[in-house]
Amino acid sequence: MRLDKFLAESSIGTRKNVRTYIKEGAVKVNGQVITEPAIEINENIDFIEYLDKVVDYRGKVYYMFHKPAGCITATKDEVNKTVLDFFHEDNMNGIFHVGRLDKDTEGLLLLTNDGEFEHHLMCPGKHVEKKYFFVALGSLNEEGIKRLESGISIGEDGVLTKPAKIEIAKHGSYKEFEEEMDIRKFYNMESNCYNQLVVSGYLTISEGRKHQVKRMLKAVGCYVVYxxxxxxxxxxxxESLEKGQYRMLKEEEIQKLLGNL
Known part of the structure; x- marks a missing residue:
């Protein structure tokens, strides 16, 4: 195994960071300072030190996290609570999020120290689908649905989004949504506007432009509130994970995501 890969998978830092540490002479292999990140080592036999402390090989890790609204998808921030602040592991160095969710967006977020895993899921050429549940002010007719499904301009040089899939769950008034799912948790409207139309459903996309789901729905006249x-x-x-909770991915789940099953 390459030395930089070993250190990254041992949560010393990202692959990029550990290359810097190695070149700065902060890493020893069997007592000898090594400055070449690509050197091959045997993780089961060789004695690796970083800043004169023995490095225990951690291996690749994969977490499923139920992100709550209100925290940002980042590893550290001086102002906002980050997704990593919810983790109770002793060492989260080298762990990073796979893609991003907006601060006010909830749901499935993966974290890992495996760069190849991230690339497989986030590379545009892989076309890995991401499915979102939304609640939006407005309504969706057949024309709007067709535009979303065939590709729509969201203001980036006129480049259309890739074809998407949409499933409508419910059309109704704000008052109806308030009675069924307590929409006030997401958006509190004045009582004299309770007849405002609201739509909920699922939108599945295979790319990851900034605020893409919100912008796609806005392009057809819908304002996302959840x-x-x-x-x-x-x-x-x-769904057994409460918001802010996480668990390790099962081996079968990992292999399915990688397309090996």
Whole structure:
């Protein structure tokens, strides 16, 4: 195994960061300072030190996290609570999020120290689908649905989005939604506007432009007030996880995401 890969998978830092540490002479292999990140080591036999402390090989890790609204998808921030602030592991160095969710968006977020895993899921050429549940002010007719499904301009040089899938769950008034799902948790409207139309459903996309789901729905006249990612590829959010909770992915789940099953 390459030395930089070993250190990244041992949560010393990202692959990029550990290359810097190695080149700065902060890493020893069997007592000898090594400055070449690509050197091959045996993780089962060789004695690796970083800043004169023995490095225990952690290996690749994969977490499913139920992101709540109100925290940002980042590893650290001086102002806002981050997704990593919910983790209770002793060492989260080198762990990063796979893609992003907006601060006010809830749902499925994956975290790992495996760069190849992230690339497989986030590379545009892989076309891995991400499915979102939304609640939006407005309504969706057949024309709007067709535009979403065939590709729509969201203001980026006129480039259309890739074809999407949409499933309408419910059309109704704000008052109806308030009675059935307490929409006030997401958006509180004056009582004299309770006849405002609201639509809920699922939108599945295979790319990851900034605020894409919100912008796609806005392009057909819908203002998103609640958004939750419910799946990535074959992996569904484990609804037994409360918001802010996480668990390790099962080996079968990992292999399905990688297309090996």
């Amino acid at each position: 958004l939750k990612r419910v799946s990535i590829g074959s992996l569904m959010l484990d």
